[in-house]
Amino acid sequence: MNIADQTFPAVDSANEDRAQAIRDQLRDAIVDRRLAPGTKLSEGEVGTLFDVSRTVARAALQMLSFEGLVRTERNRGAFVANPSPEEARQVFASRRLIEPGIAIAAAGRMTPDHVAAFKAQLDEEGRFIAERGPNARRSEIKASGDFHLLLASVAGNTILQRFMEELVARSSLVIALYGRSGVSSCGHSEHMNILEALENGDSERASALMLHHIDHIEADLDLRVRSGPALRQALEF
Amino acid sequence: MNIADQTFPAVDSANEDRAQAIRDQLRDAIVDRRLAPGTKLSEGEVGTLFDVSRTVARAALQMLSFEGLVRTERNRGAFVANPSPEEARQVFASRRLIEPGIAIAAAGRMTPDHVAAFKAQLDEEGRFIAERGPNARRSEIKASGDFHLLLASVAGNTILQRFMEELVARSSLVIALYGRSGVSSCGHSEHMNILEALENGDSERASALMLHHIDHIEADLDLRVRSGPALRQALEF
DNA sequence: CCGGAAAAGATTGCATACGATTTTTGCGAC
DNA sequence: GTCGCAAAAATCGTATGCAATCTTTTCCGG
Known part of the structure; x- marks a missing residue:
């Protein structure tokens, strides 16, 4: 056991899943109403905004869709949920x-x-x-x-x-x-x-x-x- | 309005998300114990098994991980959950x-x-x-x-x-x-x-x-x- | 001036490619 | 024999490209 074995928590959290971080920020924005219900969240836009590829942005949107905060329509995209x-x-x-x-x-x-x-x-x-x-x-x-x-x-x-x-x-x-x-x-x-x-x-x-x-x-x-x-x-x- | 405007529901359901279909089959297999807890579900394996790319397989596994049926470890892969x-x-x-x-x-x-x-x-x-x-x-x-x-x-x-x-x-x-x-x-x-x-x-x-x-x-x-x-x-x- | 069809543009669905990380394998030293 | 270490293989994370689909614009006949 050596002191060098320690990994810094800061490093770990920085290395954390980027999709998850994006999801968290988007969720905050939705819950805070900075993103109005019905707003389109295009994969490309989210990707460039957070400086990641569409792949990662898509994963974040999928998570939000599971939580019911985002509604996705096939071949149309993701929208901030507009609960009835x-x-x-x-x-x-x-x-x-x-x-x-x-x-x-x-x-x-x-x-x-x-x-x-x-x-x-x-x-x-x-x-x-x-x-x-x-x-x-x-x-x-x-x-x-x-x-x-x-x-x-x-x-x-x-x-x-x-x-x-x-x-x-x-x-x-x-x-x-x-x-x-x-x-x-x-x-x-x-x-x-x-x-x-x-x-x-x-x-x-x-x-x-x-x-x-x-x-x-x-x-x-x-x-x-x-x-x-x-x-x-x-x-x- | 024309009879040709109708779309067949069968076509629609066949065209349904493939990731979702894979998730359903995997879920059945897990719940039925055909897949033992702890079994590794590699993206590549799942992909070839269902004849889709890793992208789709990964999405299915992500869904199962949200449901708690699969546990994913970063850079290691997905495993059938082994609840304590x-x-x-x-x-x-x-x-x-x-x-x-x-x-x-x-x-x-x-x-x-x-x-x-x-x-x-x-x-x-x-x-x-x-x-x-x-x-x-x-x-x-x-x-x-x-x-x-x-x-x-x-x-x-x-x-x-x-x-x-x-x-x-x-x-x-x-x-x-x-x-x-x-x-x-x-x-x-x-x-x-x-x-x-x-x-x-x-x-x-x-x-x-x-x-x-x-x-x-x-x-x-x-x-x-x-x-x-x-x-x-x-x-x- | 007003539909409506066709083309252009934008966006998604999916596959593939490549670097990074982990796991396995092979081999030499003890 | 087994322990350690380095190379190879496998696997994951992510970016990018292409086809399919949807949206918007354009253009034309009425």
Whole structure:
């Protein structure tokens, strides 16, 4: 064993899959609404933008399509997903089914470290809500999602964690599309209440609060079909 | 409008993505245990086997890796997943969380057509159990999984349906790896009881039965680490 | 001026090529 | 015999090229 055997983590992460890095950046852009739903993501464009070949760009787009953030049409290309109200309802139905259980699991595994991480997360969330800049709303949505992702990671089930990553990403899209007002400030206090229940190990309460929280988020959406799907689709492209 | 404008559906389905077709065949092979866990799936081999280029084979393998049926290591290749006992537990924990809810949703949407489909499914399941051939067990596992997939499709939530497809596929792998005996005959009667509850619209009972059913399946597994992971791994390759 | 067909251009699907990395093989030293 | 090391083979990661398909433009008859 020699000191030279060590590999620097920085090197490793730099050497990490480029497709994955591109996927992450694109996902952030989609969730943050910097890329509007319906936007075409051509392989060539993505490739030149990130300075890779179409092969790599294509792999990144394929990943996003698996996550439901991108819709690909054969021989036509990839587009930022434009979830329908029905799809939005399914996203939240899925979350209502999964997240209360995740809250219960997490309540039984909370450590002081976890509590500290949650407090830091909620602090940041509060800061974004206080801000009133142009992209404050974006940061708000993202931070709110991060709370749920943190919870999923505490729950300790890798599979459910991945499901939640997908659901949170799709939720962000849906909220950006159909969100009405600032439920967020309200959501922030709900997050704090959930954390309180988690800290006390009160899994039942955490679960119930989570269910209501999801209901509140969905209740803030306007999921009425705007003007008939045909017209909407016609105007979209 | 001309009769020549029609495109034949058969042509369309034949023209479907080849990568997807390869993925489906590989998935079947993995779930059926025709491909043992740990088996290397080299891009070149898969490509020549299905008579496509590595590009397409690679895409199929990438999809399977997203589903958790294949594990890929950079610069080393793709291998049939070899789920650890911990992973197996997580699969069933996820199912316990999701499937009772799916049963409730399905109970509220059952139509006579659905009932007929379930009956046909259970008939086939019974036939496979009666058979005592060499690969009867495989068919049994597969048919049992199909029951759960049918239920998920009735529930009417596309997102949850896809989650269930992944969970059922991984369960089949886990059962093949860690399964002890024939819980299956027992499982068959449980499936019939669940269907009965669904027919009666008794969602609570269907949900409870489903939860017990999953518990029974998991209880039939032997999830003790066999002889230390190091040795096991050493023997595996 | 307005369809509608045909050609030009753009984009995807797929195969192949080449450098990089890993694994296997061969061979000499101990 | 086996241990270590270097060369060879195999395999992966990625770029690029070509055919197929879709989109846009152009051009022409009405």
